[in-house]
């Protein structure tokens with residue numbers, strides 16, 4: 001075992017060390033060579049060291065350099081060294097984080113980490129939280145609590161009796177809600193299309209004045225951090241308008257909630273703390289390994305009402321917090337360990353610096369690309385930059401060219417009908433020099449294509 005772990009650590013070190021200089025995207029040849037994996041399941045066993053070597057030989061070259069400093073695709077982020085190392089140690093512990101009695105150490109860590117997160121996000125003291133796989137499941141989990149609450153107010157137990165015959169629940173979202181939010185709503189039986197969509201402005205912010213009148217059970221899903229522009233719905237205004245009618249306000253803050261941690265950015269998230277529930281990702285801006293999302297619910301007891309199970313063979317928390325009372329899963333990995341490690345290492349100032357610094361990088365991208373004559377389509381208020389290189393086909397060709405060039409990796413999007421390159425800066429590892437090197441490569445690719 002020790003030799004094998006040393007071997008894995010050595011291979012990981014070599015990989016991480018290679019990222020500063022290798023192309024961000026894997027070569028077509030490396031992706032093509034994945035067919036080496038198409039073999040029959042072996043009849044007999046193979047040496048563990050050989051298996052590790054195969055993995056490294058075949059799969060390492062076919063990875064995207066997401067862990068490196070110049071990956072700006074989607075909204076991802078890397079892994080802080082301390083969170084990666086904590087992940088390795090936790091994997092060795094092999095704790096099943098479902099029950100306090102079975103795994104007190106990691107259950108305890110979660111309580112501590114949740115307390116810190118509530119403080120960082122300035123959420124009400126009563127708030128309860130859950131460690132889940134990501135933003136999609138964090139929205140699902142918080143909205144399950146919302147569903148419980150609004151139907152209970154209407155005299156209906158959705159956990160016991162389901163949705164057939166239940167009082168109808170009005171679900172309101174912004175026109176620019178994240179695609180996965182519709183999936184979460186669908187999983188909850190609300191339907192992906194049954195929702196009321198509120199029009200948005202040119203940054204994707206919900207237009208509060210167009211919120212419909214609300215009667216009966218209702219859930220309003222606001223957004224902190226649009227996945228294209230980084231813009232925030234006016235959550236304070238939304239709460240002002242709908243709380244009178246007893247609606248539940250949920251905030252999808254997959255990455256935007258982290259703005260709360262930065263003195264320079266928290267004004268963007270003003271009023272977010274007035275909501276009833278929140279979802280965010282740790283694997284995006286906190287830079288912990290996948291998978292790691294967080295759900296928060298203000299009203300104590302509501303998450304457990306939606307999530308807890310009762311079974312004679314499972315020990316109760318006996319006064320301690322049983323993690324599985326708050327999550328869709330029973331058995332799961334102890335993902336709170338990495339969240340704790342990242343927060344313990346960064347401290348409040350370190351988190352604020354990580355968030356603030358990456359936003360500074362995004363502004364630098366926007367300034368330099370704009371100075372080079374290219375159009376920035378969004379107000380760069382956070383870590384997201386949308387760039388047009390002219391006609392849609394030209395923008396697509398520049399994006400293809402930069403991905404093939406390999407200096408950095410940026411993705412594509414359609415923003416309110418316009419094709420754009422989307423640059424998202426989330427990684428702890430990105431430096432100003434990485435931004436400048438990436439901008440130079442983007443401009444070179446664009447000029448070569450005549451943009």
Ligand SMILES: *Cc1c(COP(=O)(O)O)cnc(C)c1O
Pocket residue numbers: 075133134135136137178180181223225226227252253254255281293
């Ligand atoms: C990324 C994202 C999600 C989905 O999160 P996953 O962790 O990928 O499941 C939801 N909402 C927003 C705003 C996001 O940016």
